[in-house]
Amino acid sequence: MAALGAGRAVAAGLLRAQSLGAWRGLRVPTATLQQNPQAKSQSAKPEGTFQVTMLPGDGVGPELMHAVKEVFKAASVPVVFDEHHLSEVQNMASEEKLDQVVDSMKESKVALIGKIHTPMEYKGELASYDMRLRRKLDLFANVVHVKSLPGYKTRHNNLDLVIIREQTEGEYSSLEHESAKGVIECLKIITRAKSQRIAKFAFDFATKKGRSKVTAVHKANIMKLGDGLFLQCCEEVAELYPKIKFETMIIDNCCMQLVQNPYQFDVLVMPNLYGNIIDNLAAGLVGGAGVVPGESYSAEYAVFEMGARHPFAQAVGRNIANPTAMLLSAANMLRHLNLEFHSNLISDAVKKVIKVGKVRTADMGGYATSLDFTQAVIAALEA
């Protein structure tokens, strides 16, 4: 194990000195060096590549995945995608498909997914396929790192906060019924176990990334038992981490503070619905859904996706979607797979293109198409 680690360090040193072209030649002989200790034996294909499950999803998902694949090809990333097309709106969803995806995940452990859209019609099933997938894989923690992109000015610059959202219970428990005519009841479930789990995840994350403060967001003044329990669990876990400052804030005040003074926040942890809203709000502060990557974790799996999840169906076929978020998310995925070199290569290229500012998609105020942006990123890889 130590020898392998040392070998990897040597390879890393070698790689930094070499150009991209030389790295292409190096890939095959150094296959053993890529099989890091953390990779499961099944995921290492003969050439030393990793398998990653890919779910393009709906809307602009397939276009963004195409951008990712192009960039990966240009950067010679040793990743093979196992694609599955799960889609409720395109009638490509069923229990078997869901099981296929879960089986694929069991092998790859890592996935890159687009938004699996939930249609408006109530067809007898309250839980969407998206929610069912997350519950099956037990992806309890959604992490969105909201960071201002260098060179892209928004109304709030130099923002750096992390939003951690409990993703499997809360308001999304899909338990609703009509108790009397014209009266619907919807159950918001908060459990001690899941609240403690997400709180512990938040504090562990803060410790690992060297963050100093965790703020729990709630509405316990109104939902005294539900959010009260969540808050209680956060407080209990906070006592185990004396080095990290713990604060609480009510959701309405939190939203106002995010709009007026977002710099006061560091790490935020909250139940499902508030997380959904705050993810989107914070994404809006740094440039919108097109620039913020996100990830979801369970004890065994890691899923990489967009921070603010929207299918953006109006953009399908018009080549205007911004690939930034998906590319940055793919780079995060590579870091998770310990492919540090490739991860930095891609994220540096994306950030360089944005910083230079000549090629920007419409949502960032530019005129470029998605393909233009992807080409620009590929060009930046060479440099």
Added chain:
Amino acid sequence: RTSLDLFANVIHCQSLRGVETRHRGVDILLVRENTEGEYSSLEHEVGPAPPVTPVTPVTHWEPPPTPLSPPNPTGHDHQWEGDGLFLQCCREVAAEYPEITFQNMIVDNTTMQLVSRPQQFDVMVMPNLYGNIVSNVCAGLVGGPGLVPGANYGHDYAVFETATRNTGKSIANRNVANPTAALLAACMMLDHLRLHSHASMIRQAVLASLDDPRTHTPDIGGQGTTSGAVQSILAHL
């Protein structure tokens, strides 16, 4: 609020001329359901099995598809396709007002749009919790809790207050609170009582006094005091 059946909370968030904010030209009227939804205060603790008895009644809000769907053109049949109950009711009522454009938007996308382009919104209607969140976001956009007045209407009663309902206990007794929100709420009350001339007189004075940054209280970036702001308003009357 429930015993007086103040079912509608109305707040008007407007960019004020004298107050500098990151967003300009914001003019949003927010209508929030005030008596049911997530605030129904029906909670209990159950065993590990999922409960079958109702817990927290919340008005049904199934996320609609892509945002900014085009408004229902007149002459179309109602679209019942299993919308959330709230959305369904909104559509029904909207059909009776063909001259007013009706759109719907998921609340997560709404908050994102509010921080990037709030000028696209005109009137917004929503259930209780989303109303709470969105009203705070809008108040933040125009300058904070010290500037926005709110009104609560029922069939028999009307109650006027500051829009974001903060107690402000951290700044109590320090003479730094911003009187604008409360004064504008009082103007809304005078309008309600049909004392329009008095209402406009006070409102003009409040807005004129905001043009002078020397009287701004700390929440809008100044160093003035509450009494200073009030004196300035009295001078403008």
